[in-house]
Amino acid sequence: LAATEEALQNGGAVRPERFTFSPEPTIEDIRRMQAEFTDERDWNQFHQPRNLLLAMVGEVGEVAELFQWRGEVAEGLPDWTESEREQLAHELSDVMIYLVELAEKCHVDLPQAVLRKMALNRLKYPASKVHGSAKKTHKFPPHSGTSVCVCAREGHLV
Ligand SMILES: Nc1ccn([C@H]2C[C@H](O)[C@@H](COP(=O)(O)OP(=O)(O)OP(=O)(O)O)O2)c(=O)n1
Numbered sequence: 001l002a003a004t005e006e007a008l009q010n011g012g013a014v015r016p017e018r019f020t021f022s023p024e025p026t027i028e029d030i031r032r033m034q035a036e037f038t039d040e041r042d043w044n045q046f047h048q049p050r051n052l053l054l055a056m057v058g059e060v061g062e063v064a065e066l067f068q069w070r071g072e073v074a075e076g077l078p079d080w081t082e083s084e085r086e087q088l089a090h091e092l093s094d095v096m097i098y099l100v101e102l103a104e105k106c107h108v109d110l111p112q113a114v115l116r117k118m119a120l121n122r123l124k125y126p127a128s129k130v131h132g133s134a135k136k137t138h139k140f141p142p143h144s145g146t147s148v149c150v151c152a153r154e155g156h157l158v
């Protein structure tokens with residue numbers, strides 16, 4: 001029934017089901033688990049913001065290495081082996097772990113910051129204006145991104 005409803009909404013075309021994540025762990029769960037990991041090892045002394053940023057960028061490089069020289073790959077990575085997919089899962093997790101800890105150490109409440117940023121994205125790229133086009137049709141004036149305060153809940157302006 002759901003597929004039929006979606007097909008009707010899409011003018012008859014059946015889209016493959018979207019891949020979704022598990023609801024847990026939350027970003028706060030990840031922050032807490034990584035905090036426990038670093039506390040247990042007395043590693044906070046090394047985990048200042050700049051070091052975490054460099055560690056994260058290094059892990060982004062490791063993700064890039066997995067895609068290097070392969071050409072474009074289709075969604076779901078159909079031609080990758082299980083081992084290559086697991087390697088990718090490890091490297092993406094490393095990026096996420098360092099990103100979350102970097103945000104923590106910079107006192108950025110990441111889940112809420114994401115909501116505010118998505119609300120700004122919606123304002124900058126109204127669906128009615130940009131539908132089907134990847135062009136940058138509108139730019140904020142310089143510095144407005146840092147001074148505009150948007151209150152957002154669940155990605156919508158309130
Ligand atoms: N000082 C450190 C070292 C590691 N980690 C954690 C966070 C990352 O999730 C993971 C990174 O470990 P490695 O530096 O060993 O990197 P890789 O797992 O990618 O191994 P390699 O670089 O050998 O491929 O371990 C950490 O929090 N702080």
